Amino acid sequence: ETGVTQTPRHLVMGMTNKKSLKCEQHLGHNAMYWYKQSAKKPLELMFVYSLEERVENNSVPSRFSPECPNSSHLFLHLHTLQPEDSALYLCASSQDGRPATGNTQYFGPGTRLTVL
Amino acid sequence: AQSVTQLDSQVPVFEEAPVELRCNYSSSVSVYLFWYVQYPNQGLQLLLKYLSGSTLVKGINGFEAEFNKSQTSFHLRKPSVHISDTAEYFCAALGGATNKLIFGTGTLLAVQP
Numbered sequence: 337e338t339g340v341t342q343t344p345r346h347l348v349m350g351m352t353n354k355k356s357l358k359c360e361q362h363l364g365h366n367a368m369y370w371y372k373q374s375a376k377k378p379l380e381l382m383f384v385y386s387l388e389e390r391v392e393n394n395s396v397p398s399r400f401s402p403e404c405p406n407s408s409h410l411f412l413h414l415h416t417l418q419p420e421d422s423a424l425y426l427c428a429s430s431q432d433g434r435p436a437t438g439n440t441q442y443f444g445p446g447t448r449l450t451v452l
Numbered sequence: 453a454q455s456v457t458q459l460d461s462q463v464p465v466f467e468e469a470p471v472e473l474r475c476n477y478s479s480s481v482s483v484y485l486f487w488y489v490q491y492p493n494q495g496l497q498l499l500l501k502y503l504s505g506s507t508l509v510k511g512i513n514g515f516e517a518e519f520n521k522s523q524t525s526f527h528l529r530k531p532s533v534h535i536s537d538t539a540e541y542f543c544a545a546l547g548g549a550t551n552k553l554i555f556g557t558g559t560l561l562a563v564q565p
Contacts, residue, residue, distance in 0.1 A: 340495075378456075379542070379555040392552065426495055440486070441553055443496040 339363045340444035342427050348450045349417065357412040357447045359427030367433035368410040369441065370402060373424040385410060386433030417451045424448050454480050456545050458556035466564050467535055473528040473559045475517075475543030484546040485526040486553070487517055491539045499541070502526065513537070538563045 340361045349355050361368065370382040384392035385404040399421075401413040410427055424446045430439035455478045465471045477485065484503055488496040500511025507519040517528045526543060543556040 342495075376557070378557050379553075381552050384552070428496075440498055440501060442498065443488070445493075445495040448493075 340427060340429055340442050342425075342444040342447050344447060345445065346448045346450075348452065349414070350452050351417060351419075353417075354413070354415040356414065357425055357427075357449075359410040359412075359444055361408055361410075361427075361429035361442070361444075363429055363442060365429040365431050365442075366407050367430045367439070368404060368407070369428040369430075370410065370412055371426040371428065371443075373426055373446070375423075379426070382412075384433060391433055414449075417449075419451050422449055422451045454478055454545075454554050456543050456554050456556040458541075458543055458559050460559050461557065462560045462562060464562045464564060465533055468532050470531050471529065471533050471537075471561065473541050473543075473561065475526045475528065475556060477524050477526065477543075477545045479524055483519070483521070485517075485519060486544045486546075487511065487515070487526075487528050488542045488544060489513075489539050490542065490558075496542065499528070533561070533563050535563050535565060537561060 343358045367386045369384050372380045372382055381394050382396045383402045388404045399416050403411040426446045427444040428441040430441045457476045459474055486501045487499040489499050490496050499515050500509045500517055502509045502519045510516045515530050517526055519526050540558045540560050542558045544553045
């Protein structure tokens with residue numbers, strides 16, 4: 337049982353659609369992350385939130401818009417995506433966002449996104 | 453530049469044989485090191501981690517890894533694999549100022565009967 341849930345698990349959308357991905361963590365953590373996993377490429381960190389404040393935006397295009405209303409929930413709002421944005425989007429959480437503590441990140445099952 | 457290298461994209465092995473999955477990291481990342489496993493159509497699950505202390509780390513499902521600072525390596529091993537171990541394995545290191553995990557490209561462990 338992962339402790340981090342993501343919905344939907346699969347999403348197909350057109351380039352003009354607007355959709356949102358949802359992540360919820362049940363671990364009492366204070367930091368949450370969005371990663372993008374594309375075929376044959378390393379996982380790419382997109383956003384980091386610590387105590388609901390965005391602490392890193394890893395040069396992600398503005399068509400991806402994150403939202404963290406509280407420490408348990410994280411959203412990724414999508415609009416006017418491109419076919420190359422098709423990928424597995426993974427959410428993760430950790431106790432806090434401080435690297436010195438070596439916090440383990442726990443991942444959700446991911447949302448498989450296909451952009452037509 | 454910060455990087456984690458997994459040289460083997462795929463490792464075929466027969467059931468009950470030993471296996472080693474290789475991971476090397478650049479000296480510019482921290483020495484907080486992780487191995488994750490990803491089963492088909494699932495997210496990443498933590499296998500084991502090295503933060504400090506003993507260089508031999510034991511994880512779940514019979515896996516272990518050894519941290520070697522002089523060789524900047526963190527290879528994953530299992531003495532006897534099962535069909536159910538077939539999955540993609542990712543090595544990762546913490547880098548940067550915001551708990552950023554830097555991942556390798558993954559190694560597909562394909563266990564054959």
